[in-house]
Amino acid sequence: MKKNQxxxxxxxxxxxxxxxxxxxxxxxxxxxxxxxTNAAFAHCDTxxxxxxxxxxxxxxxxxxxxxxxxxxxANETEIKDAFTQTMKVRILSSDAEKLAxxxxxxxxxxxHRTGEGVPFTGIKPIGxxxxxxxxxxxxxxATGNLSPIKGLxxxxxxxxxxxxxxxxxxxxxxDVNDVKAGREYIEAYVQFFKxxxxxxxxxxxxxxxxxxxxxxxxxxxxxxxxxxxxxIPWILTGLFFITATVFASLYLKKKKK
Numbered sequence: 001m002k003k004n005q006x007x008x009x010x011x012x013x014x015x016x017x018x019x020x021x022x023x024x025x026x027x028x029x030x031x032x033x034x035x036x037t038n039a040a041f042a043h044c045d046t047x048x049x050x051x052x053x054x055x056x057x058x059x060x061x062x063x064x065x066x067x068x069x070x071x072x073x074a075n076e077t078e079i080k081d082a083f084t085q086t087m088k089v090r091i092l093s094s095d096a097e098k099l100a101x102x103x104x105x106x107x108x109x110x111x112h113r114t115g116e117g118v119p120f121t122g123i124k125p126i127g128x129x130x131x132x133x134x135x136x137x138x139x140x141x142a143t144g145n146l147s148p149i150k151g152l153x154x155x156x157x158x159x160x161x162x163x164x165x166x167x168x169x170x171x172x173x174x175d176v177n178d179v180k181a182g183r184e185y186i187e188a189y190v191q192f193f194k195x196x197x198x199x200x201x202x203x204x205x206x207x208x209x210x211x212x213x214x215x216x217x218x219x220x221x222x223x224x225x226x227x228x229x230x231x232i233p234w235i236l237t238g239l240f241f242i243t244a245t246v247f248a249s250l251y252l253k254k255k256k257k
Contacts, residue, residue: 043134043193044070044116045109046124050138055108059101062087067108069182075111076179082107137196141189144169149196157195164192 044051051070058066064083071079086104090097110120132152139148146158146165153161168188174181 043130044112045120045122046128046130047126048128048130051109051112052105052123055105058083059086059090059104063176065177065179065182068179069186070108071111072115073183075115079108079111131197133196133198134193137193140165141168141172141192153196153198161192161195164188164195168192 043049046052051067054067054070058064064080067083068076068079082104086100090100105123106120109123113120133149136149136152140146146162149161150158168185168191171181171185171188174185176182
């Protein structure tokens with residue numbers, strides 16, 4: 001009888017322990033989703049983004065110059081080598097093609113993200129949530145007018161946004177083999193997008209341009225992101241993970257006593 005009672009108590013204790021851990025895990029996942037919202041709105045690290053789009057064009061046309069505009073000059077050799085290997089391997093089989101393309105995409109996005117001063121967390125799948133303002137800015141560039149983005153940003157910001165948009169559009173039709181011209185376009189493109197997102201305030205763009213820096217796109221150099229606050233979600237996530245681990249350990253020790 002006593003043995004059965006002890007088994008019941010033990011099982012009940014284990015069940016409470018599991019329920020407690022499940023609640024802690026659910027809470028951790030919830031916080032992770034909240035803190036990673038900014039990361040989910042990333043633009044150039046998605047399969048539907050312009051960077052992967054250009055990477056596919058480069059492969060289909062066997063022309064690496066199409067993607068060089070997205071990376072610092074200092075990393076050209078790495079991308080060229082990766083591209084050469086990709087073109088050699090992908091012809092071996094359909095599986096080799098998929099693996100080679102995936103490897104090239106990841107290398108390209110990683111170097112691009114490093115240039116922006118943000119961590120590479122993998123390439124997001126098709127359907128990943130994108131900030132509506134980013135999607136609208138994409139449509140504006142594609143169509144050549146600002147209609148898609150009107151109403152999504154304050155009216156007082158429209159003059160500056162229009163100025164940046166017109167500069168980007170004036171540089172858009174460059175020769176794909178003119179990498180320098182491509183980088184000039186991307187610099188203007190980034191200034192337009194960052195202002196549309198509200199990450200760059202009026203007057204700051206000119207200062208960045210004078211320093212040769214626009215949100216981490218530094219010709220010939222890596223690093224230096226334009227917005228230090230972009231790292232806050234990752235820092236908070238790390239701190240929360242450590243805290244959750246500590247509390248989980250204390251919880252388990254308490255239950256064992």
